[in-house]
Amino acid sequence: MKIKKGMAVDWKVVNDLKAQVGEEVLSGLYTLFIADINNHLEACRTALEKGDLEDLAENAHRMKGGAGSLGCHRVKDLAAVLQDEAERQAADPVLRGMIRSLAGACEAARIEVAQIIDPPILEATG
DSSP states (O other): OOBOOOSSSOHHHHHHHHHHHOHHHHHHHHHHHHHHHHHHHHHHHHHHHHTOHHHHHHHHHHHHHHHHHTTOHHHHHHHHHHHHHHHTTOOHHHHHHHHHHHHHHHHHHHHHHHHHHSSOOOOBOO
């Protein structure tokens, strides 16, 4: 099976990780990542509703780290900006817009990551 590559996941990172840890562990890592980004994204929304910008920044920071480690650079970059903006206490509408953008990037990552999680996992061709 040929994996369709997109822009949400860095397939070089995926293949490097696969070589290091194997397909089964890789699939588990991405399964956990998807659950984590869903949880952290919801926590960001909740924190904003409560006005808890420190919690919002912490959740954005966690998303940034996980996404960066697994090659989801767009999610990482948007989470980093959200973290920075929350730390500097940006206005509510700015943060809401950033969370919407981050949610879109997370959805794109979920779509691509499904190819990694859903067996069989094959080499990305390019």
